[in-house]
Amino acid sequence: MSRRARWVVFWLGGLGVAVLFVLAVLRLPEFGGLVHPYRDLSVPAAMGRSSPNVVSSINFDQRALDTLGEETILLGSVVGAAALLRPSKDEKEQLAKEEGRVLEATKLLGYLLLPVTLILGADVVTHGHLTPGGGFQGGVVLATGLHLLYVAGSYRMLRRLRPVSWYEMAEAAGAGAFVVLGFVGLFLAGSFLANVLPWGTLGDLFSSGSVFALNVAVGAEVTSGVVVLLARFLAQALSVREVK
């Protein structure tokens, strides 16, 4: 196809998308309107099952199956990326003898913030049904927080204190626990991922039934998944070398 013809195809397609987009936007409900049918249904449902963070109630109770799908996508991407990033036949892991120096200020801040970040991450995971956040958000905070060991310390230290095989197992266990909880709901209440655990008192840490349990399972999976992913990337960038 000549350059000219390609431009014609592009403009035809682009124009079509633009027309459809404008037509769609014109029929959208008004920005910040007052009519929210989904809100009117989901907020009472969330409150009735002791999870004041309605977003978590939707993610882990009302539409938990969708979340299982999302978690499986994450698991699949991590497994795929880890498989692609593993050292090939003519590559070997070899740690550099000398590592760059870290500024004292960076060290101080890093070591001060490491425990704070880990506690914050655990808090975000376990309070997912009460306050904004949940297993996914807290998991990413936990996983990135752990890498302060590398920022403030060294790559060797990170490797020593972060055994990747443990995280591989925790990732599988977290993803598995989600499915197991789904089957528990299926056998006890007749539908997959039904919220069968006691709902408890609105506002308590241990309340909201399976929303809390699923948040913890997802927290374990996401933490481990991101750690494994970053571990593979770090290894490729820092220690995997070609050997003849």
Place this chain on the structure above:
Amino acid sequence: MNPLLLVAFVLVAAGATVVVFTREPSRQAVTLGVYGILLTLLFVLLQAPDVALSQVAVGSAVVPLMVLLAVRKVRGGKR
């Protein structure tokens, strides 16, 4: 629409444009990180703190880090 929201929308659009027009991948990781924070701001203003939390952690920390590590690997042993 409140004026703060309008500013946030404009900043997000401008930030995204800067990311697209940054050609050098290692620089793009930085602009992407900044764009992630602008997007987080917009989500907070739209009262979506759950999404904002995911966005700030994934969009301004994990993804730029992966890009930088990949760039370093692709460029080879030069340190």
